Amino acid sequence: MTTNPLLPLRDKINQLDQKLIEIIAERRQVSSEVIQAKIAANIPLRDLARERSLIKALIEQGKQYHLDDLLIRRLYQIIIEDSVLLQQKFLQEKLNQGALSSAKIAFLGPKGSYSHSAARRYAIAHFDQLTESSCNTFKDIFEKVELQVVDYGILPIENSSSGSINEVYDLLQKTNLHIIGELSLPIDHCVLAIPNVKLEQIDTIYSHPQPFQQCSNFLENYPHWKIVYCDSTSSAMETVAKLNQPNIAAMGNKDGGELYGLQVLEHNFANQKENITRFIVLAREPIEVSDQIPAKTTILMKTGQQAGALVDALSVLRNHNIVMTKLESRPIHGTPWEEMFYIDLQGNIHDYEMQIALKELAAITLYTKVLGCYPSDSITAIM
Numbered sequence: 001m002t003t004n005p006l007l008p009l010r011d012k013i014n015q016l017d018q019k020l021i022e023i024i025a026e027r028r029q030v031s032s033e034v035i036q037a038k039i040a041a042n043i044p045l046r047d048l049a050r051e052r053s054l055i056k057a058l059i060e061q062g063k064q065y066h067l068d069d070l071l072i073r074r075l076y077q078i079i080i081e082d083s084v085l086l087q088q089k090f091l092q093e094k095l096n097q098g099a100l101s102s103a104k105i106a107f108l109g110p111k112g113s114y115s116h117s118a119a120r121r122y123a124i125a126h127f128d129q130l131t132e133s134s135c136n137t138f139k140d141i142f143e144k145v146e147l148q149v150v151d152y153g154i155l156p157i158e159n160s161s162s163g164s165i166n167e168v169y170d171l172l173q174k175t176n177l178h179i180i181g182e183l184s185l186p187i188d189h190c191v192l193a194i195p196n197v198k199l200e201q202i203d204t205i206y207s208h209p210q211p212f213q214q215c216s217n218f219l220e221n222y223p224h225w226k227i228v229y230c231d232s233t234s235s236a237m238e239t240v241a242k243l244n245q246p247n248i249a250a251m252g253n254k255d256g257g258e259l260y261g262l263q264v265l266e267h268n269f270a271n272q273k274e275n276i277t278r279f280i281v282l283a284r285e286p287i288e289v290s291d292q293i294p295a296k297t298t299i300l301m302k303t304g305q306q307a308g309a310l311v312d313a314l315s316v317l318r319n320h321n322i323v324m325t326k327l328e329s330r331p332i333h334g335t336p337w338e339e340m341f342y343i344d345l346q347g348n349i350h351d352y353e354m355q356i357a358l359k360e361l362a363a364i365t366l367y368t369k370v371l372g373c374y375p376s377d378s379i380t381a382i383m
């Protein structure tokens with residue numbers, strides 16, 4: 001028997017990787033000490049100048065070892081993003097004493113859907129334990145939170161290729177729930193099949209209409225594939241696993257595929273290279289957001305039908321230097337031709353300018369309601 005010549009080298013790599021993990025954990029520990037110091041001295045969490053100089057120095061240092069600039073940038077973007085999220089968690093926990101350490105979260109299921117991944121990802125960043133509750137419809141998610149069956153609901157609100165999810169916007173019109181968080185999830189559609197199958201064997205593909213729409217260019221390469229529509233990507237994966245046939249595949253996500261014992265045959269083929277879905281998190285009570293972190297405030301507003309009513313409302317925001325990151329309009333049920341506007345604003349609800357702007361908006365609109373103030377998810381800035 002010849003010994004594998006790779007083994008001693010792999011041992012070496014294992015040891016180095018172990019050290020790397022220890023160092024990453026140690027860095028996180030120091031980051032949590034930094035936030036304690038920042039809380040004590042009331043210093044903003046984010047320091048972009050420090051991040052830039054840190055990365056610049058590391059790139060310089062990397063040159064000595066012939067390390068590529070891009071590698072260092074990408075690596076430190078991930079490390080600093082994690083550090084910022086960790087510090088944010090500390091701040092928010094301190095401010096919202098009594099926040100849950102374990103949470104029940106409702107999402108559009110069955111398990112393995114993108115919403116399920118989003119719920120898991122949100123829980124990892126905010127709670128020690130997660131109880132999962134899968135729902136058949138968006139309405140069920142709202143109801144489960146309202147009826148105290150679960151603590152939180154997570155819902156997709158917009159996708160970078162297919163746009164706003166109108167049903168969720170319409171449900172927000174009628175609820176007393178509050179938006180307490182947001183989360184953007186890169187969507188990487190995969191072709192998944194039972195083990196030991198090759199792409200050439202596939203002649204039928206199951207999925208939700210959305211992925212088919214988002215991956216139409218890729219599908220043009222397989223005109224002979226029969227397309228079967230399902231309620232969700234996870235129900236498609238569940239069905240394909242049950243059918244257990246080598247010619248049938250599902251389009252879904254990698255994590256979901258693992259859950260149903262499916263393997264990835266192809267991935268990263270959506271029409272838009274960056275395919276991202278933004279989710280919102282709903283709860284019965286609003287949260288306090290620290291003024292040391294970037295926040296977003298979402299409002300719901302109904303203007304009169306007079307000419308320039310929306311322009312007047314938006315002027316209020318401009319006059320107070322408040323940046324609008326999204327404006328969406330939806331019809332109001334029961335009152336034809338009237339519109340409800342949803343506006344995402346950069347800033348904390350407690351900011352002085354925000355408070356004044358909200359008062360002015362309330363005075364000139366027919367209806368203004370704050371849907372929530374929550375930590376902004378966009379934390380990658382350094383490059």
Ligand SMILES: O=C(O)C(=O)C[C@]1(C(=O)O)C=C[C@@H](O)C=C1
Pocket residue numbers: 031034035045046047048050051054079080083084087
């Ligand atoms: O140096 C700080 O102020 C930190 O909080 C640490 C750290 C980092 O992880 O390096 C994190 C966030 C800041 O934006 C800058 C740097």
